[in-house]
Amino acid sequence: MTRGKSRLWLVILVLILVLLGAGAFYVWPHLEGTPPQIALEKPVSHLGKSNTVFLRVSDQGRGLAWVRVTLVQQERKGVVLNQAFDAPGAPLASLKLAVNPLEMGMHQGKATLVVEAADRSWRNWMKGNVYLKEFPVEVDTTPPRISSLNQIIRLNRGGTGLAVYTVNEAQASHGVRVGDKVFMGWAPWPQQPGTKLCYFAYGDSQPRGVNIDLWAEDIAGNQAQMPLNVKVRWKNFKTDIINLNERFMNIVAARFADQIPTDRQTPLAKFLWINQDLRQHDNAKIALAAMPSQPYQLWQKTLERPLGAPKAAFGDRREYIFNKEVVSRSVHLGQDLAHTERSPVKAAANGIVRYAADLGIYGNCVILSHGQGLASLYGHLSELRVKVGDEVSRNQEIGLSGMTGLALGDHLHFSVLVGGVFVNPTEWWDPHWVQDNVLLRFSEAGLPQPLPLAKQ
Ligand SMILES: [Zn+2]
Known part of the structure; x- marks a missing residue:
């Protein structure tokens, strides 16, 4: 009898312990203290x-x-x-x-x-x-204040413009906006940190009549803009007709055989991939390589015109005809110059090598940065004589002309870019254009040329 009673108590005790344990097991995580x-x-x-x-x-x-x-x-x-x-x-x-x-x-x-x-x-x-x-x-809800230091700026379609201006907030970013393209400005006068400059371009792809504004944005995100006094000279570029045939397209396709997607089967489909997809890809790659820069002006006087007879020019439109139909279009974004085969190609100005390798339709290609977003490009080279990061001086040999990439004869393709946008190189070769469109911008603002510190 006593054995039976104590067994009952034991069962009850175990039950209570189990219930308490289960309760604690349930409640404990709810009491976490993190x-x-x-x-x-x-x-x-x-x-x-x-x-x-x-x-x-x-x-x-x-x-x-x-x-x-x-x-x-x-x-x-x-x-x-x-x-x-x-x-x-x-x-x-x-x-x-x-x-x-x-x-x-x-x-x-x-x-x-x-x-x-x-x-x-x-x-x-x-x-x-x-x-x-x-x-x-x-x-900080006050937008930065911008003032232009220039009179009227004349700008050709496809050409370069320069704006000199002040921004009253030191840490603001700033520049010029042309239509949907934003150009970044620089502050190259250490004694006047509020005084800025920005090279900009009326890019070939911009429609007629877009707004051109100075802009600034402070670190609080407050934005300011003001219209820039620019007079745009619109010009129409010439159009060349190029008749395609299978032999020509096969020669071109053979050069890019390892890159053409396998679903491009016919000679025409292969050519269209090179002329459109690859061209677009290459131009985007060039814009990226040409954009990084530094605040000082490494070039002086002009960009040097490379030797050679002028061939295709900047802005030329090309219409490609096959079986009496226009099958493709492109725009030539540089100046072609033909000299003797494998002739030395020289740097147009002092600069830093940003690219020196194969670059699709441009073949072996060198891109030099001349500061403040200005860059020059040399395409179709047979040999490269520089490497990325090299500092080169005006007229230094950087390679030999050739016909690599999408070129059927030995020539130099020379391009100039401003803020990653291709511009007409002939402006930069012309000392009168430089005087009226660059040096005058500094003198009317009462400023010296923004050369590297040691030369100022
Ligand atoms: Zn060319």
Whole structure:
């Protein structure tokens, strides 16, 4: 009898222990004490008129319960976000915040972006682990001020222009916008850091009548722009007809045999891939290689015209006819010059080698940077005499002419680029054009030529 009773008690005791254990097993994770984590995707130092802030909040325990973001400036407080998360709680939230300090009545100066987040833990009497993080910011809603230092700027279609101007905020980025193309400016006068210049171009692909503006944007994202006083001289380029035949297309295709996609079967399909797809790809690659630059003017007087008789010119339109139909079109973005075979090709000015290798239809190709976004290109070379990173001086031999790439006879293809846009090279060979369109811009602004520091 006593044995039976004590056995019952033992069973009850075990049962209670099991229940307690199960309860603890269930409750314990709900009492986790790790607070949520808060981070900005990109650091924010300044807030302008309207800002997008990317916030990342996560909780590795029971998940997020809510996130609250406020902007605080002295006694003023504006709610940016107040978001609750449904059960079971989000492990991660990527939040895109729109912050408008002016709408919240904030003024210029210091403020704090306060982010609070809570998780779904049962700690703190079910309120969860709350974490608060503060990000100090500077409210700046004043756009930078730009003033032009130039009179009228004349610009040819396909040609180069130069603007000299001031921007009153030191850390602002700035330049010229021509239609949809943005050109970046430079600050090459150390004694006058607010004085800037920007080379820009009326690119061949821009339609007639696009707006040309100076622009600036400060680190708070405030933007300013003003129309630049530019008179554009529109010109029409000539059109050449090129009759295609299978023999010609096969010769061309053989040069790019290892690159042509296998679904291009006929000689015409192969030619079209080279003339259109590859050309576009090559031009984009050139723009990228020609864009990195530095603030000083490495060239002097002019760009040197390479030797040779002028052949195809900048801006020439080409229509390709096959079986009496126009099957392809292209634009020639440089000046061809024919001299003796394998004649020495020389640098048009002092510069830095940005590219020296095969480049599709341009064959063996050298790209030189002459500072402030100006670059020159030498195509179809049979031999390269420089490598990337070399500093070259005006008239230094950089290679030998040839017929690599899409060239059927030995000649030099010479291009000039401004901010990654192909421009008419003949302007840069002409000392009168340089005088009226570059040097005059400096003298009317009362500035010296922006040569490297040692020469200023
Ligand atoms: Zn050419």
